[in-house]
Amino acid sequence: MTTWERKLSAGSVSAPARPASRTATRKELTGHQQQILATEVVAEEGAVARAGDYAMRVEQLAAGFGGFAAVDDVTLDIMPRTITAIIGPSGSGKSTFLRCLNRMHEEVRGSWARGTVLLGGQNIYAPGVDPVEVRRHVGMVFQKPNPFPTMSIYENVAAGLRLNQWGRVPDLDAKVQHALELAALWDEVKDKLFQSGAALSGGQQQRLCIARALAVEPEILLMDEPASALDPVATLRIEELMRELVKNYTIVIVTHNMQQAARVSDRTAFLMMGDDRAGRLIEQGPTDELFTNPRDKRTEDYITGRFG
């Protein structure tokens, strides 16, 4: 058991003491400094302890649209190089929660969010933080595969890389190839890199989207029901891919498929809608424990299929 898990089962969740050298988290860091910070978290063993054991820490996150709250008071830690599954019945705010982690939630008109989401010790919701920078570090794959139809496969993967580069991207070919290899798509497309992405099958398109997201080397990859639009064979391939990727990336996946969550994830969080129609975190923990020995009755009811 890691230190983190020990603390969790002991019932106390306290943030590791912040050293004085890492001053006020609300201070605006430059993009460059943030990048350094983020890589330190994953790269150095010791540094992990400095910035916290977590890859991402959510504190009392609430978000919704207009007068309506989709999620309320969610506090959760995402651990590095794990797959965390967010499960729950429809309407429990899983997707809304996920989209808060890379500040995509605010792209919808009328949306609001409050709370703290710490990435590498820095609150991504601090005033002055540009969502554009956040999204370089937290990537996303969507439910329905959405490759850009006007771009070739190559260009799709390169799309994110081209953004932050003056002029030509160095080693672009190698980077595109690497991303496609990570997504287990390289062999299938290496001879048709310059054809449109729309010509691929659904499962291939989704792996292309994964490659595209991975190309910019985010610390965390968010996946919003990535296999729900795919056939079972393609779904299995995506799940295998995820177990490969987690060796180097931290993954958070929203799924309505409990079996998938049980197969694939290291930790699971269960969200459920309350009487006020806002989703709350009911229970979280290592996947095995949550599924075999849930602590909350509501969790047990959901897992055993009594509702939702």
Next chain:
Amino acid sequence: MNKLVWRKIVNRVMVFLTAFSAALGVAALLAVLTFVVKNGIAALNVDMLTRLPTPVGVPGGGVANAIVGSLIVIGLASLFAVPVGLGAGMYLSEFGNNRFADVVRYLADVLSGVPSIVIGIFAYNLIVARQGHFSALSGGVALGVMMLPSIVRTTEEMMRMVPASQREASLALGLPRWRTILSVVLPSARSGVTTGILLAVARVAGETAPLLFTAFGNPYWSFDINQPIATLPHTLFTYAISPYADWQSKAWGTAIILTSMMLLASVLARRSRRHVAA
């Protein structure tokens, strides 16, 4: 410079430019309307609306004959375009799943893109050249041909939008097909169809080019469709290009009359379109 900073600057600048472009469009509209209103009101008086045109230099005088003339020509155009347009539109919506209907749709589309002056030439050849004189009738035909495509298109669209359940219910009651269409479907689509007709009328009310050598203009009262007739846009044109200051000011007066009519029609059409969509 850090590329990220540059990208943010570019983002700011381009967003501003798009807003600026939209503002330019609105500014152009306001620029035109301001002068039309300003100069038009200065020239507008009761005489303008009730009197015949007077020779240059003689005060008073108005465009009453042009107002009436416009109404007559538009009336003629509608008389021709509405039955044909409604009928063709109904054919397309009710029986229109064949090759012939596709051809009709295509040609209606082509017709809507024909420049108005070419339609004027057509009406000239068809009627004026054969009759040997200009006439309100030829002007009406020209405008009617211009109205036709949009009436056909709107009628077809509006009739198609009537849900199949209404047709089925009527047929199930034993009403024959033609009664169903005329007594059930058409009334249901009525407001949309009327809007379409009004829009078509509004669009041709401001047209000058097709009338230049059909209706031709007339300084006197005329109620004979076989004689040339004055219309608002044409009178405006004549006054506008004249070298006389008082005629030019009358042009502005005519302009405000004409533009108000067109704008009113647009606003009404937009409002009832929202009504239909709701």
Next chain:
Amino acid sequence: MTAIEVTPPVLARSRARVGDSVFRWWTWLMAALLVVIMLLLVYELIIGAELALNEFGTGFLSGSSWDPVADRYGAWPAIFGTVVSSLLALAVAGPLGLLAAIFLAEIAPRWLESPLSFLIELLASVPSVVYGLWGLYVMVPVMRDPIQTWLSTHLGSLPVFACQPLGIGMMSAVAILSIMILPYGISVSRDVLRAVPNEQREAMLALGATRWETIWRVVVPFARSGIIGGLLLALGRAVGETMAVTMLIGNRAQVSGCLFSPAYTLSSQIANEFTEAVSPMHISALMELGLVLFAITLVLNGAARLLVWRITRGNPVGR
């Protein structure tokens, strides 16, 4: 099975059948009438132009002299004027219109977008002759002085500005045409931009792109066909525009490289000379101008329709 004779209500059904066929026949007639009108239009145009067609042949298109006295006619100045004025107007209104459409479709909040769109669409409701009036007495004086005078003084060495600034001429015609076709370009572009699926935007934003980068690199390319279709539509309108152009372009049958010079377009030449033309050849030549104009708009609108139709069927790329 017991045979039950059921006497069909023959009378009622046949009456209904007659009603149905009469109705169908009548509506078919109306639709056919539309076809007839279209064919008649082409026919009358060709007949009217026949005299000139036989006399000048294809030389009509390239002939530069328009001489009613000698009864010799060439359409080149008018064709040149139409092409140049329309393309220049598109060059101005196209980019401007696209930017404005982007603002309306992607950036403006709903409460702002609705009235703005409405106001811009009103631009299309102003009659051509009113634009001409405004252009003649408000825009042209400003065009002559300070705009053209400044250009003539400071950039007069360029051939484009190397003639007498009169106000009236090609430049003013282009300016008014730009204003007039702006609403058409904007509304088509705005509609096709709006139709781009939101998931495309989300995918780009999630990669860490700015709003502008998302619009420029993903949304606009997706809507590319429709935008071009809209531009062609606007071009078609510019080509067919008559009254405002007639009032501002100077109406002289000459070809010049200078923007200040008076010129002619196909439509303005017809409008200007038709009622005064006396000789049958003159009239026929003007009708042939009409035929050329008709052909040009036919091609343009055909291409536009193809592209816009494609995008509304959900196919993003013009393949």
